[in-house]
Amino acid sequence: MGIFDQDVSEQSSMDCPQLYEPGQLNLLFNKRKFFICMAHGIYTSLVLFFIPYGAFYNVAGEDGQHIADYQSFAVTMATSLVIVVSVQIALDTSYWTVINHVFIWGSIATYFSILFTMHSNGIFGIFPKQFSFVGNARHSLTQKCIWLVILLTTVASVMPVVAFRFLKVDLYPTLSDQIRRWQKAQKKARPLSSRRPQTRRSSSRRSGYAFAHQEGYGELITSGKNMRAKNPPLTSGLEKTLYNSTNWIENLCKKTTDTVSSFSQDKTVKL
Known part of the structure; x- marks a missing residue:
């Protein structure tokens, strides 16, 4: 499970190459560390044995029956051992994943399932001498x-x-401890304003003439009629008269052209 652990982030590992020095110099596993772990194991073994032994010495259960037997003592000590080891692994874990949760807490559930199976009537019927x-x-x-x-x-x-x-972490912190403390401080001190506000885009009505069955604004856009400059305002009466005369002449020419074209089409059809 140690391969899934991560004491600092990958960016911090890239920014601080000094984090690799303890592994290169064997500072995390040497004779001193070995004897410290051995002393810790001896202390834990003594606690696991003598505390249940002293508690079971000349004691009875809630129902008045004597529980200071060998098998009850073994069940209590084994259960304490599994819980102590699981808690110790949980304290040593810095980066939690799904695999860590499954193996740490799943090991406790597996232990209890095996324990009750070994003391069940079914296993006794199969192996009466071994599981009595x-x-x-x-x-x-x-x-x-x-x-x-x-x-x-x-x-x-x-x-x-x-x-x-x-x-040890408070008085003599290592470089990893300092980086972890800095990372926690950065997460807490991160301002809320640094987060980019999510702006909601308002919907706008657009022309869909390219996908419509009817003629849209395509001809108007390509012809450029909407880009023509507006006529300047007419101030004097003479300008208004000339402007109206010009419009009248243009309309007359347009009507004449339309009449001639329609007459030509009718004549062509008759022929």
């Missing part, structure tokens, strides 16, 4: 004191690691 503790898991995990022991064991195992990392 029928119903022990169900009886143990229904006791409130068992879950209190599991919670206490988990907190005692994880809290020293959380406290150590908190002090």
